[in-house]
Amino acid sequence: MNARAASLPPIFLIFLIVCFVGINAATNATTIVFSLSPDNVCCEVWGGFNGDAAGRSYYDLLNEKFVMWINDTSGSWGLSKLSRGLMPHYWGLRHGLLDNEFEIKRGLPTQDLILEIDLKLVGYQNYTTSNSSSNVAIVFFFESLNPEVNYQVKCYQTELQFFSYYGDKVQKNQVWFFEWRNDSVAQFKLEDNLQPGVYRHYSLKLNKYIYQMMEHYNLEHVKLRHIEIFTEAYKGYCEFEVYSAKIYTEESLDFLNLMPLLIMIAIILLLCLLIFLIIYRKKKKNN
Structure with missing residues (x-):
């Protein structure tokens, strides 16, 4: 005995x-979804609906940073961006697919989606006192798997705005849901926003934003297909810089999951x- x-x-x-x-091995496991480098993204400028917005998106090799600026005087909604992944509406592939097309289901998460990004707002200018607009943001394009929706016809977007100016002031700490060119968008204007000339590092868990989008649009299961980091302007000017950006997953083992x-x-x-x-x-x- x-x-x-x-x-x-x-x-x-x-x-x-x-x-x-x-458990320790599971909590330390990470998977890269996207890691920004000069050779794995497309740098693009869109002239807007009028086609006359001017801008540039490029990598500054000497200073090791991406620079994007856009100038719109006519109300064209010009756009300057970095992009990676498969776009909706048959707009094609930007560089290649994401390293991992992350999927998420409503309910208890098994993984957290993390964004680490370093950037700086160089400056902005409004050309009217009533309806000028400029934004600096990252947007995630999702395909709905349940219910099943044709991604090339309609996608679902979760957009985080690091800086937003509209009308006569900076906008922050707001959530908007709206339809845009047949897509459903959840837009979050962050409280902790960029200040001109100030270098910033953000470390954000994205699940809470994605879940709000899924709940609002009654989605049960989505897959990440495309990512854009951009600035846009309507009757205004905006410029910013990106020094690094990484999106990755890590196991989520909170009390409820355990x-x-x-x-x-x-x-x-x-x-x-x-x-x-x-x-x-x-x-x-x-x-």
Whole structure:
């Protein structure tokens, strides 16, 4: 009996160590979705609906940064951007597919989608006092898998605006849902916004923004297909710089996600204890 009883704690200890190592490995696992470099994105300028907005998007090799600016005087909604992935509406592929087309389902998340980005707002200028607009943002294009929606006909976008100017002031801490060119958009104007001339680092968990989009548009399962980092202007000017950007996944093991695992561990431990007691009683009866 004493030998068997003495052997039980090490068995439990080994089992718990194995569980801890497994959980620790899971929490440290990461998968790259997109990591910005000069050779894995497309730099583009769109002249807007009138075709007369001027701008530039390029990589400054000497200073190791991307620079984007746009100038719109006619109300064309010009755009200067970096892009990667498959676009909707048969607009084609930008450089190539994302390194990992992340999927997310409503409910308890198994992974967090993380954005790390370093950027600076160089400056902006409004040309009217009533309806000029300029933004600096990143937008994620999703395909709906449940319900199944043809991505080339309609996509769902989650847009985070690091800077937004409209009318006569800077806009922040706002959420907007709207339809744009047959796409459904969830737009978040961040409270912690860019200031002209100030270098900023953002580290953001994107799940909460994506889930708000999914809930609003009644989506159960989506896949990330395309990413754009951009500035846009309507009767205005805007310029910003990007020094680095990385989007990656990591395992999400919060308390609620751990509950099934903890229950399973408890059941296994109880079964081990029950087996030990049965063996012990048989041994005692034989003695």
